[in-house]
Amino acid sequence: MRKFLLLTLTGCLWSVALFSQIQVTAPVKQDFTGPMGFLSSGWMQGREAGSRESFMAADYLLSQMLQLGLQPGNGAGYFQDFDIVRYQSAGSSLRIATPDGKSLSERSFVPGRDFVMDAGPSDISVRAPLVFAGYGIVAPEAGIDDYHKLKVEGSVVLILDGFPSLGKSSLADPASAEAGIDESLLSLKSRRNQAFSHGAKALIVICSDKKLAEYSAESGNQVPETSAFLSSPSPYPAYTDHLWALPDDQPEIPVCYISQRLAALLMGSDIAVFAEAEKTGDARKVDSPGPINNWQIHLSATFQEERLRGRNVLGLIRGADTSRVVVIGAHYDHLGERNGFIYNGSDDNASGVAGMLALAAAWKRSGVQPPVNLLFAAWAGEEKGHLGSRYFVNDHDFKKSGILLNLNFDMISRSDETDTSRNILSIGMLKGTNDLREMAIRENRYLSRPFNLDLWETTGGGGSDYAAFSLKKIPVMSFFTGFHRDYHTPGDVFTKADHDKMEAVLQLANRMLVAYLSEIIR
Numbered sequence: 229m230r231k232f233l234l235l236t237l238t239g240c241l242w243s244v245a246l247f248s249q250i251q252v253t254a255p256v257k258q259d260f261t262g263p264m265g266f267l268s269s270g271w272m273q274g275r276e277a278g279s280r281e282s283f284m285a286a287d288y289l290l291s292q293m294l295q296l297g298l299q300p301g302n303g304a305g306y307f308q309d310f311d312i313v314r315y316q317s318a319g320s321s322l323r324i325a326t327p328d329g330k331s332l333s334e335r336s337f338v339p340g341r342d343f344v345m346d347a348g349p350s351d352i353s354v355r356a357p358l359v360f361a362g363y364g365i366v367a368p369e370a371g372i373d374d375y376h377k378l379k380v381e382g383s384v385v386l387i388l389d390g391f392p393s394l395g396k397s398s399l400a401d402p403a404s405a406e407a408g409i410d411e412s413l414l415s416l417k418s419r420r421n422q423a424f425s426h427g428a429k430a431l432i433v434i435c436s437d438k439k440l441a442e443y444s445a446e447s448g449n450q451v452p453e454t455s456a457f458l459s460s461p462s463p464y465p466a467y468t469d470h471l472w473a474l475p476d477d478q479p480e481i482p483v484c485y486i487s488q489r490l491a492a493l494l495m496g497s498d499i500a501v502f503a504e505a506e507k508t509g510d511a512r513k514v515d516s517p518g519p520i521n522n523w524q525i526h527l528s529a530t531f532q533e534e535r536l537r538g539r540n541v542l543g544l545i546r547g548a549d550t551s552r553v554v555v556i557g558a559h560y561d562h563l564g565e566r567n568g569f570i571y572n573g574s575d576d577n578a579s580g581v582a583g584m585l586a587l588a589a590a591w592k593r594s595g596v597q598p599p600v601n602l603l604f605a606a607w608a609g610e611e612k613g614h615l616g617s618r619y620f621v622n623d624h625d626f627k628k629s630g631i632l633l634n635l636n637f638d639m640i641s642r643s644d645e646t647d648t649s650r651n652i653l654s655i656g657m658l659k660g661t662n663d664l665r666e667m668a669i670r671e672n673r674y675l676s677r678p679f680n681l682d683l684w685e686t687t688g689g690g691g692s693d694y695a696a697f698s699l700k701k702i703p704v705m706s707f708f709t710g711f712h713r714d715y716h717t718p719g720d721v722f723t724k725a726d727h728d729k730m731e732a733v734l735q736l737a738n739r740m741l742v743a744y745l746s747e748i749i750r
């Protein structure tokens with residue numbers, strides 16, 4: 229480290245990271261523009277998981293890894309194949325009756341309008357009493373426990389969408405950081421887990437019609453996708469999808485979203501109480517916690533499933549110590565083709581894969597043997613629920629090779645529209661890995677034009693392939709240059725890529741990797 233500082237202070241070599249033994253010149257544009265251009269070309273048809281073109285992309289990636297001289301990263305081969313389940317709702321129903329069998333109403337509830345079932349991949353049939361549990365949040369640090377003194381074992385738990393006030397209006401940002409609350413505790417996933425751990429058989433979430441339409445899209449009921457990231461209406465037809473999973477994914481307790489209208493009917497209240505709760509963030513405006521009107525809820529759903537194949541592509545640079553590995557990954561799949569439009573996915577995520585290959589190229593060119601194995605991974609099926617990276621981590625033999633760190637690249641060639649200087653770089657890290665955080669700040673200063681860094685932390689899950697690692701408490705560094713209006717639209721094309729910014733991202737990532745590995749051998 230001291231040697232490095234000395235060299236830098238003498239004005240030496242801004243593009244070369246120099247440490248005690250590790251010298252690796254940073255990747256340059258020529259290392260990534262070719263692969264990014266080809267992967268995002270029309271020939272690749274958007275590389276949807278399981279598609280013919282996704283296998284062509286895998287062959288192309290293999291050819292690139294061979295050309296770079298990477299060794300097989302999965303035993304004797306480069307491919308890691310796995311099964312994927314793609315499934316579709318084949319019907320769902322919601323019935324409400326009193327214990328003696330009297331139904332709430334003669335009218336049947338319509339899927340997609342009155343309720344949306346989010347379940348699968350296994351069929352469900354649940355019959356149980358209904359208990360209201362406010363927002364269904366347990367966040368001890370913030371003094372919130374919506375299950376306090378509530379018996380929900382064997383019941384269906386009914387909760388409100390949205391957030392408790394945390395001292396402010398719930399319409400504002402939940403301001404979880406200010407309130408000292410871990411944001412992930414507010415997520416639906418966490419609320420689902422809370423209901424499950426308290427013994428509930430299913431969770432029902434009351435939401436606005438707009439939210440209901442969004443959930444409907446997410447659960448594959450073929451309703452238009454509304455993206456939170458699009459400020460203006462999209463010029464393209466809506467993208468719709470099935471549900472996808474790995475065969476071993478544990479079925480979670482079913483979640484059913486219902487309209488406020490239906491909830492008001494159930495609770496015998498006025499629909500206006502929900503707007504009141506939204507405004508104040510006070511669930512008691514709706515009802516006090518406890519059983520509701522002796523109702524028996526009967527939820528059922530069936531699914532049709534199809535088996536497809538996923539394929540990760542893995543290449544290795546063998547290190548001095550082969551019992552430890554740093555995984556440098558990026559997903560190569562995107563959304564495929566719909567309604568005659570190709571979702572080229574240049575930023576998302578031809579950029580990340582090309583960046584991963586560019587790092588491999590830089591290391592091979594340097595001729596340096598890394599202190600530990602470097603595994604270069606192109607993941608399949610990220611857009612369908614991080615399938616490839618999750619499969620890899622689940623399948624990994626940690627006794628044979630410990631994973632020290634995951635570098636993840638997902639969308640590294642564009643800028644958020646508000647980032648007018650096109651200089652923001654977001655890096656996500658596992659909570660508690662302050663050494664990596666400090667390293668990012670330190671290494672960024674050495675760039676000819678340092679980034680405006682947006683450093684954030686995850687306590688576990690998240691929105692890209694790093695989540696498979698961070699959920700296992702493996703440190704991560706996930707590089708991302710910002711959302712833009714072409715996110716998940718056919719407008720995400722190669723000609724809009726910012727090559728200068730991407731080159732600088734890779735320069736910083738390489739500096740951080742070198743710094744990290746130099747710490748190991750010190």
Ligand SMILES: [Zn+2]
Nearest residue numbers: 576577611716
């Ligand atoms: Zn994406």
